Amino acid sequence: MAAENNTMDESMLRIAMCDDDKMDRERVHGLVTDYLKEKNLHAQVKVFDHPDSLLEECEHFRPHIYILDIVMPMVSGIQAARELRWNQPDAQIIFATSESSYALESFDVNPINYILKPIDKEKLFATLDLALTHVSLGKEKSTTIKVRGGFRTIHLDDILYIEYRNHVVSYHLDSGEIVSPPTLRIGFSEYLDENHPGKEFVRCHESIAVNIAAVDKLTKTDITLRNNENLPVSKSRYAEVMDSYMDYRF
Structure with missing residues (x-):
C-alpha cells in the first residue's frame, strides 16, 4: 500500500495505519492528515492495506x-x-475497529485506546493528543564514534550489536553496514564503560555486546536478533542477559 515520506527522519513523528477496508482506511488517513494540519505537526505517515506488509x-x-x-x-x-x-515496547497503539467484542483481548498489548467505527473525529484527535504525550521526538539516543577521517553519529536504535576482535570494535547496524573506530588501546570492557555506560547494551559474550532492544529471542545458548542473525550467549553471562532482557520487555 502507499507510503509517504519514504526517507526516514529520526527527529520526525512517524505514524503507521493499517486497515484492509479502503473506505475506512481513507477516512482514518484523512482524519490524521487533518489532525497534523490543525496541530501544525510534520510527520512521516505510511498506510497499509495488509498486516503482512505493515x-x-x-x-x-x-x-x-x-x-x-x-x-x-x-x-x-x-x-x-x-x-x-515485541520490538517496540514504547510504541503507542490505537485500535480502530467495527467490532466491540475484541476490547478485552486488546488489553493484552496495552493499547492507548480502542475506538469503534465509524471513527469519531474528536475521539481520534483526543487519542492522538494523548499518544503524543508519550512520544519523545528528536530525543532518540545516539552515540558519536571516531572513524577514519572524522566522526560518525549513530542512533542506538540502529545498532544490533558491538563486536570486539583483535583490538578493533565493530558496530553492526540494522542496515547491514559495519562501522569501526580506529584500533583500540584499551580493552573491550573499558571501551564499553566509557562509551556505553547505560543499560542499552549488555555483554552476551566476551567479545560481543548486544543491543537489548534488538533481541527477538533468547535461549541459554543463543540470541536471535530482529534481523534473524544469531549471536552466542556465554554460560557465565546468561543470567545478566536474561535480567536485562526481562527488564526491557516488561
Missing part, C-alpha cells in the same frame, strides 16, 4: 504511533500488535 516494513520504519484495524485477513490487528510490541 509488519515487514515497520520493522525498520519503527513508527511512534500505530492505528490498527482488528478484523483483517490472515493476521488480526491484535496479533500484529503483539509482534510490533
Whole structure:
C-alpha cells in the first residue's frame, strides 16, 4: 500500500495505519492528515492495506504511533500488535475497529485506546493528543564514534550489536553496514564503560555486546536478533542477559 515520506527522519513523528477496508482506511488517513494540519505537526505517515506488509516494513520504519484495524485477513490487528510490541515496547497503539467484542483481548498489548467505527473525529484527535504525550521526538539516543577521517553519529536504535576482535570494535547496524573506530588501546570492557555506560547494551559474550532492544529471542545458548542473525550467549553471562532482557520487555 502507499507510503509517504519514504526517507526516514529520526527527529520526525512517524505514524503507521493499517486497515484492509479502503473506505475506512481513507477516512482514518484523512482524519490524521487533518489532525497534523490543525496541530501544525510534520510527520512521516505510511498506510497499509495488509498486516503482512505493515509488519515487514515497520520493522525498520519503527513508527511512534500505530492505528490498527482488528478484523483483517490472515493476521488480526491484535496479533500484529503483539509482534510490533515485541520490538517496540514504547510504541503507542490505537485500535480502530467495527467490532466491540475484541476490547478485552486488546488489553493484552496495552493499547492507548480502542475506538469503534465509524471513527469519531474528536475521539481520534483526543487519542492522538494523548499518544503524543508519550512520544519523545528528536530525543532518540545516539552515540558519536571516531572513524577514519572524522566522526560518525549513530542512533542506538540502529545498532544490533558491538563486536570486539583483535583490538578493533565493530558496530553492526540494522542496515547491514559495519562501522569501526580506529584500533583500540584499551580493552573491550573499558571501551564499553566509557562509551556505553547505560543499560542499552549488555555483554552476551566476551567479545560481543548486544543491543537489548534488538533481541527477538533468547535461549541459554543463543540470541536471535530482529534481523534473524544469531549471536552466542556465554554460560557465565546468561543470567545478566536474561535480567536485562526481562527488564526491557516488561
